[in-house]
Amino acid sequence: xxxxxxxxxxxxxLNFIKDDRWQYITRGLWTTIQITVFAVLLGIAIGxxxxxxxxxxxxxxxxxxPNFICRVYLTVIRGTPVVVxxxxxxxxIFASVNIGKMIVAVIAFGINSGAYVAEIVRxxxxxxxxxxxxxxxxxxxxxxxxxxxIIMPQAFKNVLPALGNELIVLLKETSVSGYIAMEDLTxxxxxxxxxxxxxxxxLLAVALIYLVIVMLLEFAVGKLERRLRNSDH
Amino acid sequence: xxxxxxISVRGxxxxxDGMATHALNGVSADIHKGEVVFVIGPSGSGKSTFLxxxxxxxxxxxxxxxxxxxxxxxxxxxxxxxRRKMGMVFQQFxxxxxxxxxxxxxxxxxxxxxxxxxxxxxxxxxxLARVGLSDRADAYPNQLSGGQKQRxxxxxxxxxxxxxxxxxxxxxxxDPEMVGxxxxxxxxxxxxxxxxxxxxxxxxxxxxxxxxxxxxDNGSIVEENTPKELFENPQSDRLKSFLAKII
Numbered sequence: 001x002x003x004x005x006x007x008x009x010x011x012x013x014l015n016f017i018k019d020d021r022w023q024y025i026t027r028g029l030w031t032t033i034q035i036t037v038f039a040v041l042l043g044i045a046i047g048x049x050x051x052x053x054x055x056x057x058x059x060x061x062x063x064x065x066p067n068f069i070c071r072v073y074l075t076v077i078r079g080t081p082v083v084v085x086x087x088x089x090x091x092x093i094f095a096s097v098n099i100g101k102m103i104v105a106v107i108a109f110g111i112n113s114g115a116y117v118a119e120i121v122r123x124x125x126x127x128x129x130x131x132x133x134x135x136x137x138x139x140x141x142x143x144x145x146x147x148x149x150i151i152m153p154q155a156f157k158n159v160l161p162a163l164g165n166e167l168i169v170l171l172k173e174t175s176v177s178g179y180i181a182m183e184d185l186t187x188x189x190x191x192x193x194x195x196x197x198x199x200x201x202x203l204l205a206v207a208l209i210y211l212v213i214v215m216l217l218e219f220a221v222g223k224l225e226r227r228l229r230n231s232d233h
Numbered sequence: 234x235x236x237x238x239x240i241s242v243r244g245x246x247x248x249x250d251g252m253a254t255h256a257l258n259g260v261s262a263d264i265h266k267g268e269v270v271f272v273i274g275p276s277g278s279g280k281s282t283f284l285x286x287x288x289x290x291x292x293x294x295x296x297x298x299x300x301x302x303x304x305x306x307x308x309x310x311x312x313x314x315x316r317r318k319m320g321m322v323f324q325q326f327x328x329x330x331x332x333x334x335x336x337x338x339x340x341x342x343x344x345x346x347x348x349x350x351x352x353x354x355x356x357x358x359x360x361l362a363r364v365g366l367s368d369r370a371d372a373y374p375n376q377l378s379g380g381q382k383q384r385x386x387x388x389x390x391x392x393x394x395x396x397x398x399x400x401x402x403x404x405x406x407x408d409p410e411m412v413g414x415x416x417x418x419x420x421x422x423x424x425x426x427x428x429x430x431x432x433x434x435x436x437x438x439x440x441x442x443x444x445x446x447x448x449x450d451n452g453s454i455v456e457e458n459t460p461k462e463l464f465e466n467p468q469s470d471r472l473k474s475f476l477a478k479i480i
Contacts (some may be wrong), residue, residue: 137290139316
């Protein structure tokens with residue numbers, strides 16, 4: 001037992017303390033959080049826009065061309081791996097442009113997440129009884145006002161669990177940022193592994209950090225969900 | 234069109250996509266200020282479609298509807314402005330479940346009529362008191378019974394100070410013991426000379442409250458008359474057989 005503890009202490013020292021290697025983890029974590037937060041915001045913006053266009057088309061038959069563009073977007077993004085999209089955007093689209101890797105990553109993950117958010121939000125809009133829409137319109141609200149005041153708040157509440165899930169998925173998907181040489185959390189752990197030739201310790205630490213963040217997110221989403229639900233019993 | 238005509242419908246037709254027959258076949262009717270017009274008829278006769286065309290919740294296939302002199306079927310007309318003056322009550326209530334009753338009642342007056350919160354709540358409270366639901370202002374729709382929900386739905390429409398109220402089978406989704414409380418509110422409205430168009434299956438109520446009854450069948454108006462005449466002295470065979478079945 002004592003051997004084991006001493007062994008653990010030595011490996012811990014080697015992987016995290018020596019040469020300040022813990023900074024690979026903390027810097028990586030910070031990068032991961034930044035990518036995730038901005039990509040989520042971009043994804044939600046794109047997702048809501050696409051969802052509104054798609055459901056407006058479904059309801060009214062208008063916006064044929066925007067709807068077509070949205071469908072192409074959804075098919076392409078959901079039909080290809082996020083790593084490939086990231087590589088195409090970094091080495092292809094922005095190859096000749098001097099642009100920060102962080103921005104590239106946010107754009108790539110944001111565009112990717114937007115496709116999933118769009119379908120989640122659209123399912124939320126479609127789940128609202130059409131009587132709600134008619135009640136809004138009959139009072140004199142126009143289409144946009146009805147969406148903003150009556151449909152969206154209810155749709156958002158209905159899809160909150162699915163949106164929380166998408167947030168978790170996105171957080172973990174940013175772990176492929178290393179493909180464009182970004183030092184995110186995963187890459188940070190991997191760098192330590194390549195220095196110390198110890199795989200388990202740094203990678204388990206990385207896994208544990210992801211797990212803790214996901215648990216915190218689940219807790220926060222659950223709390224928000226309960227709060228919203230309290231308002232309509 | 235006389236000066237007291239509120240809604241004037243001419244040659245209204247409606248054909249739903251994928252349906253072989255027309256839901257409405259050239260319906261013409263006038264609704265005058267202060268009238269309480271009941272529209273009756275068998276299921277599928279087009280009476281609900283007719284009502285829903287009046288505020289363009291259904292877009293007519295052809296025909297014109299003049300509301301307070303404005304042609305609302307004209308694409309250039311801003312229907313949203315006219316809908317503010319046409320209150321509508323639905324079979325399924327359609328209260329907004331994510332808002333308190335007070336918010337349900339005040340959101341449209343505040344956002345559309347630009348009333349202050351105080352003004353809007355003042356109106357809402359007065360109307361709530363009239364339907365006997367003052368104590369439910371802070372409740373949420375799902376905490377109310379069907380009859381209470383429908384009374385709130387009527388109040389929600391009234392908060393916009395409409396010139397006409399459209400009722401689309403307002404008691405059809407209610408348990409029998411709750412029908413009375415909703416009819417009482419409607420009766421009071423009628424007594425205050427609110428212009429009303431009511432689609433219903435409540436024949437006894439129609440007989441009592443209506444100033445005029447329209448009988449529809451197969452998308453057309455078959456007969457219209459005062460309730461006394463229409464129910465006691467039906468002219469057409471279709472109305473006779475309809476009345477024979479329901480009474």
